[in-house]
Amino acid sequence: MSAVPAGSEQPRRPPTELVETPCRSALQRVRGMWFDWSLNPYGGCVHRCTFCYVRAFERRADRPSDARYGRTVRVKTNVVTVLRAELRRPSHQAGLVCLGTATDPYQPAEGRYRLTRGCLETLVAARRPLTLTTRGPLVVRDAALLAEGGAAVSVSISVPTVDEAVVRSTEPGTAPPRQRLRALERLAAAGVRAGVLMAPVLPGISDGDESLAATVRAARDAGAAFLLVGVLNLTPGTREHFLEALAHDWPELLPRYLDLYRGRSHLPAPFVSEVSGRVAGLRLAAGISAERPPRHAQPPAPRQLRLEL
């Protein structure tokens, strides 16, 4: 069972400023990861999760990583045009593209700007393998388009826990987990390979047997094709804000966290293995795979290209 947060409710979504910021490049080359390119149509994220690892990137870029994070979202208005030009370059190397590595591609601004949609249309038309991660149920809007990519496309729906009280405290701007799982169900029904990213699991808050089991069960019931798990990392920039929020919502856990993360950003391997092992047992019992999205899957032959590159 999870610990119950002590903090009072905050407004779910304070006003956000959308700043239109044309970009010079769309795809970022990534080394040493399970994907090859990252693509983020927006900068900053209105969901403002207390544990968001992007806070650390923002701090390194000299932008606010504290409570002001997510109050401004940068909108890369020309990202689709830039992406098309990059894919046309003879020097461009193929590989798996991951959307949503540094922002949520289906945060509310996407309803207005449709930049994630434009990037997906471009990538699917170019027959590129792609994967995306989101907490936004708006992804359902693009189910038919994602399904066109066949096995070369996968969607990870982030559901760290189905405990709504924990989610309300740690993810001030997201949709409730049940809405995300409904989105997963609809993607699966449309033929999209969709699964659950159960991250971050929070020590003493969402790592209890009952809490883990409820989340794995909900993933199974929603038809998750895969389930991946990760525990909380606290890199500088994320660490300060998360610990401040923790002191507000779970003050009794602060000494434990200070001890667990003393002098380090990542939890020790035995701790991580213990949590991953328990989730693996539950996942196997539920009959869910842990296979990452395929890196080199071939998209199906195009029935009709949506866009000319």
Ligand code: SF4
């Ligand atoms: S949804 Fe993702 S990118 Fe957005 S604040 Fe939460 S963890 Fe960060």
